[in-house]
Amino acid sequence: MELSGLDLGAPPWAPDSPFARAVREADTLAGDLVVVIRIDCPGTWLEPGGTYRAEKLFVVQVEVWGGTLLVATLETYSDAWLTMDTRGREQPEVHALNAPRLAAALDGISALLGAPPEPGDENRYAAPSTTGFRDLRAEGPAYDDAWGTFETLDRARLLDSRLPGSEDDYEQIADGPVRYLAVRRDDRTLGFVWAAVDDSAAGYVPRTAAGDEAFDAGAAWITALREAHRSGLTPLAALQDAVRRPAPPEAGVIARGSHLEAPSLDALEELSGRY
Structure with a gap:
């Protein structure tokens, strides 16, 4: 049995939350089964200029094997815990604000489960450790620009x-500056609709921190752009x-106001990926 994409509900652990319902459903199963539950966890990361929210800052995966063996995995979708961001640039202030928070969370999970964390494998971005991530400033990350190499394609x-x-x-490729409009729902930015200043390209850039909603909205705006293309615009x-x-x-709504301009599509991609 596998249940994915759950959230904790509000308040967390409430009896009617998706997580609580999944636990009750798992309890009804019988036999030599493996139950896997994945929970999307929103949260905030800190920077010297402010506090930012991500709709999927972590994912917690819990596996129960035959009702006797439990494996809990913590995945993170932010580079705020690293001494170098995913473009290989040092970020000591961001690391200093966030790394102790991750270490404290790992301590809390270890105390709850009665066992120390086992670091995952080193990947293209970072090297996990028992307290968070190793400092790679001396040796450098596996890729100088993991964001540009992998994330935009993903x-x-x-x-x-x-x-x-x-x-x-x-x-979909622009060589020069781009004009863009923010797509919003409630008080959150989901992404950006853009067009090249030289009138050669247009598209949509999802805001990674908004989670799946950013991509659902993007599908609607790409569809609208296709209709405009068919109309000859x-x-x-x-x-x-x-x-x-x-x-x-x-799809959300276009934020009212004048068009904004980024020096390049790459700059807009980076903006949408971090903030």
């Missing part, structure tokens, strides 16, 4: 998986059309 694949194939897409005209176009609920 995000594109997640977005494409929500869309049917089409030949009505604008060019240029990329900049399609961006202007997005302000007036009624959007389905899952």
Whole structure:
């Protein structure tokens, strides 16, 4: 039995939370089974300029084997705990603010489970340790720019998986500055609809910290851009059309105000990936 994408509910551990319901369902099962429960955990990371929220800062996975063996795994989706970010740049202040929080969380989990943490394997971004992550500033990470090498492609694949194939897409690569509009729901930014200043390309960039909602909204905005392309609009005209176009609920809304401008699509990708 496997249950994924759960959240803890509000308040955490409430009897009617998705997690509590999953635990009750697992308790009804009989036999030599493996039960796997994955819980998406929102949270905040700190920077000298403020506090930022991610809808999936951690994922907790609990595996119960035959009702006797329990394995708990903690995954993180932030580089705030690292001495170097995913582009290989040192971030001592960010590390100093956040690494002790992760170490305290690991101590708490160890006390709860009665066993010390076992670090996972080193990967393209970092080397886990019993207290968080090793300091890689002397040896350097596995890749100088893991974000540019892997993450932008992974995000594109997640977005494409929500869309049917089409030949009505604008060019997705921009060589110069881009204009963009923020897509919001309630008080959160989900992503950015953009067009190249030279009118050569247009697309949508999901805000990673917004979680799956960013990609669900992106599918709706990419669909709208495809309709604009079929209508013969240029990329900049399609961006202007997005302000007036009624959007389905899952798409969020375009934040009112003037267009913003980034020096490059790469700069907008980095903005959306971190904040």
